[in-house]
Amino acid sequence: MPFYTLGVESSCDETAAAVLESNHTLRSNVVFSQADLHACYGGVVPEVASRNHVLKVAPVVQAALDGAGLRLGDLSLIGATCGPGLNGPLLVGLSVAQGLAFSLDVPFVAVNHLEGHLFAHCLSFPDVEPPLLALLVSGGHTQLVNVSAWGHYEVLGSTRDDAAGEAFDKAGKLMGLGYPAGPQLDKLAQGGDPDAVAFPRPMLKQGYDFSFSGLKTAVRYFVEDHPATPLVDLAASFQAAVVEVLVHKLFAAARGYHQETLVVVGGVAANSGLRKQLNLRAQREGRRVYYPDAKLCADNAAMIAACARYRYATFAERSPLNLLALPALTLPTSACA
Ligand code: KG4
Ligand code: ZN
Numbered sequence: 335m336p337f338y339t340l341g342v343e344s345s346c347d348e349t350a351a352a353v354l355e356s357n358h359t360l361r362s363n364v365v366f367s368q369a370d371l372h373a374c375y376g377g378v379v380p381e382v383a384s385r386n387h388v389l390k391v392a393p394v395v396q397a398a399l400d401g402a403g404l405r406l407g408d409l410s411l412i413g414a415t416c417g418p419g420l421n422g423p424l425l426v427g428l429s430v431a432q433g434l435a436f437s438l439d440v441p442f443v444a445v446n447h448l449e450g451h452l453f454a455h456c457l458s459f460p461d462v463e464p465p466l467l468a469l470l471v472s473g474g475h476t477q478l479v480n481v482s483a484w485g486h487y488e489v490l491g492s493t494r495d496d497a498a499g500e501a502f503d504k505a506g507k508l509m510g511l512g513y514p515a516g517p518q519l520d521k522l523a524q525g526g527d528p529d530a531v532a533f534p535r536p537m538l539k540q541g542y543d544f545s546f547s548g549l550k551t552a553v554r555y556f557v558e559d560h561p562a563t564p565l566v567d568l569a570a571s572f573q574a575a576v577v578e579v580l581v582h583k584l585f586a587a588a589r590g591y592h593q594e595t596l597v598v599v600g601g602v603a604a605n606s607g608l609r610k611q612l613n614l615r616a617q618r619e620g621r622r623v624y625y626p627d628a629k630l631c632a633d634n635a636a637m638i639a640a641c642a643r644y645r646y647a648t649f650a651e652r653s654p655l656n657l658l659a660l661p662a663l664t665l666p667t668s669a670c671a
Contacts, residue, residue: 339411341639344427345419347378349390350635351398358460362401363636373513384422413642416444417660424659432655443642444653448665451599454626454637467593469584472600473499491542501546505553526570533575573607596623601632
């Protein structure tokens with residue numbers, strides 16, 4: 335008897351739904367990005383995001399079912415992101431998933447978005463199991479996580495201010511790039527000189543926490559004082575600063591916690607400069623570094639379905655159908671948090 339999990343994600347500006355068969359077979363993965371709708375504001379406007387999730391969630395769920403060749407009645411489990419994220423947007427996907435679970439009489443599992451990002455790795459590399467060290471780098475979070483087993487997480491360090499993706503977006507905005515600036519900045523950086531501007535490497539040798547807001551300010555002052563600097567050099571120099579900090583801390587933690595297997599997830603895991611430096615360093619140190627497929631790095635519902643399926647199958651977890659959104663949720667430290 336096949337087991338189909340529907341995942342729903344709506345924590346920020348992506349309305350997403352996916353169908354997973356058993357543990358790792360992705361039958362469909364639909365993402366509607368609202369990025370274009372927020373671009374004119376230079377960032378995500380929560381109320382605009384909520385309203386567009388309401389408009390898109392039903393067609394996106396239907397598209398995920400159609401893509402999988404299934405009907406609602408074929409589903410065995412429903413999982414949805416309950417936090418962290420924006421309250422209004424979270425409530426949309428969560429309520430729809432809870433309503434579907436109630437009407438279909440199937441179990442429901444509320445998924446922590448951060449744990450979901452970690453499960454993107456499982457979908458791409460099902461055989462690469464913990465123990466491992468994960469670097470979660472997205473628009474909302476930057477965390478170094480020691481994963482002793484799925485469900486058991488020790489957060490070694492987090493950002494004290496801006497997330498890495500947020501820093502890319504804000505620095506890109508100062509360079510005149512549209513939202514989200516990360517992917518554009520990455521492309522520009524490939525044609526620039528990373529040593530052109532000596533931007534600071536914040537908190538480089540100070541433990542496992544991160545701080546990127548000062549770097550953004552440094553970009554701001556530099557752009558004001560040196561308006562003629564080629565954009566490609568600005569982009570390459572900024573990216574080199576972020577990448578050096580991320581790579582240094584990940585490998586320092588790998589040494590400190592004796593981890594051979596390194597996993598990088600979240601939207602910034604798609605960054606070409608980051609991947610290049612991580613691969614070089616991993617080769618030098620004899621460690622292995624893994625990144626999910628590009629479509630699983632950024633926000634998606636496949637990772638939410640995978641996490642829900644794991645928690646249901648392993649811990650028999652079921653979440654209440656009246657659970658509210660948890661905008662400030664943190665990564666659970668024990669399996670049944
Ligand atoms: O994981 P994600 O889709 O959403 C959150 O959970 O935040 O990450 C989105 C972030 C954005 O800040 C975006 O600019 C950044 O990931 N990003 C990149 C790249 N692709 C996406 N940053 C740098 N280089 C990239 N290639
Ligand atoms: Zn995310």
